[in-house]
Amino acid sequence: MSSFLARRFAYSLVTLFVLTLLVFFLGQVLPGNVGRAILGPFADQKAVEVLNHQLGVDRPLLVQYGAWIGRFLQGDMGQSYIYRAPVADFVIPALGHSLKLAAVAFLVVVPLGIAGGVVAALNINRPTDRIISLGGLSAAAIPEFVSGIVMVLIFGVWLRWLPISAAWPDGAGALTQLYYLILPAMPLVFVLFGYIARMTRAGMIEALDSDYTRTAVLKGLPWRQVIWRHVLRNALLPTITVVASQTGYLIGGLLVVETLFRYQGLGSLIYNAAKGKDFPMLEASVLIIGLTYAVATLIADLLYSWLNPRIRMDGGQ
Amino acid sequence: MTRNANLLDDLRFSLTPVENHLIDGYADGRVNRRDFLRHGSLLGLSLPFLGQVALAAGFGAAPSVAQANVQPGATIRVAGPAPEGAIDPVLSGNYGAILMFQQVGEFLCVDGPDLLLKPSLATSWKPNQDGTVWTFTLRKGVKFHSGGEMKADDVVATMDRLADPKNSSNALSVFKGILQKGGIRKVDDYTVEFHLDGPNGNFPYLVSSDNYNTIILPASYSGDFETTWDGTGSFRIEKFARNVGASFVRNDDYWGPKALPAKTEFTFFQDIQPQILALQAGQVDIINTLPALAGVALLSDPSFDIISIKSTANQAVHMHCQTGPFQDARVRQAVALSLDREKLVKGLMKGRAVAGNDSPFASIYPSTDPSVPQRKQDIQKAKELLKAAGFEKGLQATLTAPQALEIPAFAQLIQSWVKEIGLDLKLNIMDRGAFFGDAVPGKSPWLDAEMGIADWGHRGVPNVFLTALLTSTGPWNAAKFQNKEYDTLAKSYIASFDLDTQRENAGKIQRLLLQETPMLFSYFFDHLTAVKKGVVGVQPTAMGQLFLHGAGIS
Numbered sequence: 001m002s003s004f005l006a007r008r009f010a011y012s013l014v015t016l017f018v019l020t021l022l023v024f025f026l027g028q029v030l031p032g033n034v035g036r037a038i039l040g041p042f043a044d045q046k047a048v049e050v051l052n053h054q055l056g057v058d059r060p061l062l063v064q065y066g067a068w069i070g071r072f073l074q075g076d077m078g079q080s081y082i083y084r085a086p087v088a089d090f091v092i093p094a095l096g097h098s099l100k101l102a103a104v105a106f107l108v109v110v111p112l113g114i115a116g117g118v119v120a121a122l123n124i125n126r127p128t129d130r131i132i133s134l135g136g137l138s139a140a141a142i143p144e145f146v147s148g149i150v151m152v153l154i155f156g157v158w159l160r161w162l163p164i165s166a167a168w169p170d171g172a173g174a175l176t177q178l179y180y181l182i183l184p185a186m187p188l189v190f191v192l193f194g195y196i197a198r199m200t201r202a203g204m205i206e207a208l209d210s211d212y213t214r215t216a217v218l219k220g221l222p223w224r225q226v227i228w229r230h231v232l233r234n235a236l237l238p239t240i241t242v243v244a245s246q247t248g249y250l251i252g253g254l255l256v257v258e259t260l261f262r263y264q265g266l267g268s269l270i271y272n273a274a275k276g277k278d279f280p281m282l283e284a285s286v287l288i289i290g291l292t293y294a295v296a297t298l299i300a301d302l303l304y305s306w307l308n309p310r311i312r313m314d315g316g317q
Numbered sequence: 318m319t320r321n322a323n324l325l326d327d328l329r330f331s332l333t334p335v336e337n338h339l340i341d342g343y344a345d346g347r348v349n350r351r352d353f354l355r356h357g358s359l360l361g362l363s364l365p366f367l368g369q370v371a372l373a374a375g376f377g378a379a380p381s382v383a384q385a386n387v388q389p390g391a392t393i394r395v396a397g398p399a400p401e402g403a404i405d406p407v408l409s410g411n412y413g414a415i416l417m418f419q420q421v422g423e424f425l426c427v428d429g430p431d432l433l434l435k436p437s438l439a440t441s442w443k444p445n446q447d448g449t450v451w452t453f454t455l456r457k458g459v460k461f462h463s464g465g466e467m468k469a470d471d472v473v474a475t476m477d478r479l480a481d482p483k484n485s486s487n488a489l490s491v492f493k494g495i496l497q498k499g500g501i502r503k504v505d506d507y508t509v510e511f512h513l514d515g516p517n518g519n520f521p522y523l524v525s526s527d528n529y530n531t532i533i534l535p536a537s538y539s540g541d542f543e544t545t546w547d548g549t550g551s552f553r554i555e556k557f558a559r560n561v562g563a564s565f566v567r568n569d570d571y572w573g574p575k576a577l578p579a580k581t582e583f584t585f586f587q588d589i590q591p592q593i594l595a596l597q598a599g600q601v602d603i604i605n606t607l608p609a610l611a612g613v614a615l616l617s618d619p620s621f622d623i624i625s626i627k628s629t630a631n632q633a634v635h636m637h638c639q640t641g642p643f644q645d646a647r648v649r650q651a652v653a654l655s656l657d658r659e660k661l662v663k664g665l666m667k668g669r670a671v672a673g674n675d676s677p678f679a680s681i682y683p684s685t686d687p688s689v690p691q692r693k694q695d696i697q698k699a700k701e702l703l704k705a706a707g708f709e710k711g712l713q714a715t716l717t718a719p720q721a722l723e724i725p726a727f728a729q730l731i732q733s734w735v736k737e738i739g740l741d742l743k744l745n746i747m748d749r750g751a752f753f754g755d756a757v758p759g760k761s762p763w764l765d766a767e768m769g770i771a772d773w774g775h776r777g778v779p780n781v782f783l784t785a786l787l788t789s790t791g792p793w794n795a796a797k798f799q800n801k802e803y804d805t806l807a808k809s810y811i812a813s814f815d816l817d818t819q820r821e822n823a824g825k826i827q828r829l830l831l832q833e834t835p836m837l838f839s840y841f842f843d844h845l846t847a848v849k850k851g852v853v854g855v856q857p858t859a860m861g862q863l864f865l866h867g868a869g870i871s
Contacts, residue, residue: 032754032756038402039485041763043489044482044792082403145590149594152598157597164591164595165591260588262561262586
């Protein structure tokens, strides 16, 4: 197990390094320049050139990248070009926000999706199965901004039960924060429920049809025990992969939800950094997401090996 | 009303020939009341004085603004765009930042909703005889929030900072060729002279709220605005949270009448739709800038008032005059004649716009020559022009435009109209940042496209439109329009400062641009502000600023 972990850690480091290169050099393809992004399209060209020089973005790309990675390796995320403030002051709170929203969405959608998949599989080809499968698929097909606006209109504008903004007041406690996150989490639940339920359903159907399930039933084990100890344990393997693969999206890909609900997460931070060619901010944000994704995948692998002893016995291959 | 010749003579006694010429125009009916007030304010004549002249000339006093019964002490909640990056009055040019620094800062003069210049930190201003030197008298007893008195040194330092190319100033594009560092001179503690590069009849607008970077900052300002928020305004900062919002409280040391609200709260949004939802949900009282197309649900909602201010903001279409089919002025005219401007105003802009006449001279500018005939849709004539230009069998072109406001819908309308005359127009709609690119030729789809649309904000005077967009050396001349006669006329217009001469030059420019048609100015759209019923005294400007000094709950 330890060699497995060491190998995964080394892979992750290489992946993150390649990520920094990709973000930096592919980002140069984006139109415009930092000075122009800060001053706007109608600023005088001389003013733009002076600002670019002050920020050091008129230096050769390799020099800029080298300077940035050198500081980063020493724990300094650098200064944001557009905010003229330390990047860490933005990225760390934004990561906290994104993790909170992702956690709320996960806590709701994972049990709900798994339960939906199990119920659908146990009622295969019956109306309950069709309602869950079709309902989940339809919900996943609705763009977040559509379901988000509908939720806001119902619960925020007409009923006025929930705040339409996810920006909670200063000093708010955990319960208040949760209250503010209910509406933004809803569109995410809609999007993810279908995926998780379908994967669980497929895994369940396959597991229910397997020899070990038949053996367990014929042994005379109670049905509940068969489901919990034999079927579900095997059926959840692909579901775990789906859940882990959604981590990156939930941490850094929620631009639409963050914009609609005024939420200060990593998604909008990355979008604004890319728009403004604010590379120190962009690099740090993307690296944080990459790191989160790597950790989530690692946790998924560990769960895999816990649920499936064969993986453990194979040395984590 | 009868004319009081004696009083009129007394009032005119100390005026300059240019000022007297304006009064002559008003007295004999050549200049209407609106233009008389606007141009009088530009020349530095106070509104009470202009009112006295109007009375003496037998036209009645200037209209007074009705005051609603406003309760003081309210908290006014505003939805606005998030500032893009650090807020700095020297550097920032985005609406979010402009709105923020305007809350604590003040200008020498303010360009009001009717393009009337009103004194603010300057009490009066006067040009010299040829308009190359403008002298501003400063208000006494004005204090910065940090405690020091605002004096000429602060004004000189502020303007020098903005005119200095070393400071990356956003105002440089306005001052370039007009005012240089060192051209601002202190006469005494309360008098400042602006020595210009050449005559300029509209100069006060360039140091008014119209040039949003020109809030007066202390001479010691060192770029730390988000720390100090040091201005002279009637509100001072209470709290600022990046990308979240800001709140301001009444400044009890303000030089003028104290602000009515005890507090103002600004909530930042990245998009208009959440702002609309927040207003509907009762979580804000005001949306500062409401696009007509996106905000159509609010326009007829009885729960909200819409403050509609005429502006010169526009979506100008340029056609490349040096290469491709648009080299021929007849092709450009044909495109212009295919547009149905009435439908643009009533349909696309929901009636919140006025038709343009293919020149920057919007009808609200006092200097616009109203005798120039309005261009209207004429498909038959457009077809004839294309035939005469050798395109009887039709032609193809690409229209490049940014994804902003109603521009994609506008582009589609153009596409359908020009199809009727045989022009097969392909649309290339792209992200706004990508569209402007580096904003220099060769690195900007905006400046390189054979046909394009760019969104232009309001300007209190047409100078920037006339020079930067259309002169041969204009940095934003995407049409690549090269016309010596035009260049001379634009220069003459800018140098002139009596209304008759301005109007005469404007008329020539309007006619020349109708003939040449390098750009289509199809409509000038209103600046809309949505306000919850019962909230009164809100004063937006077409520049996107919002004055809440007199706001309250009725």
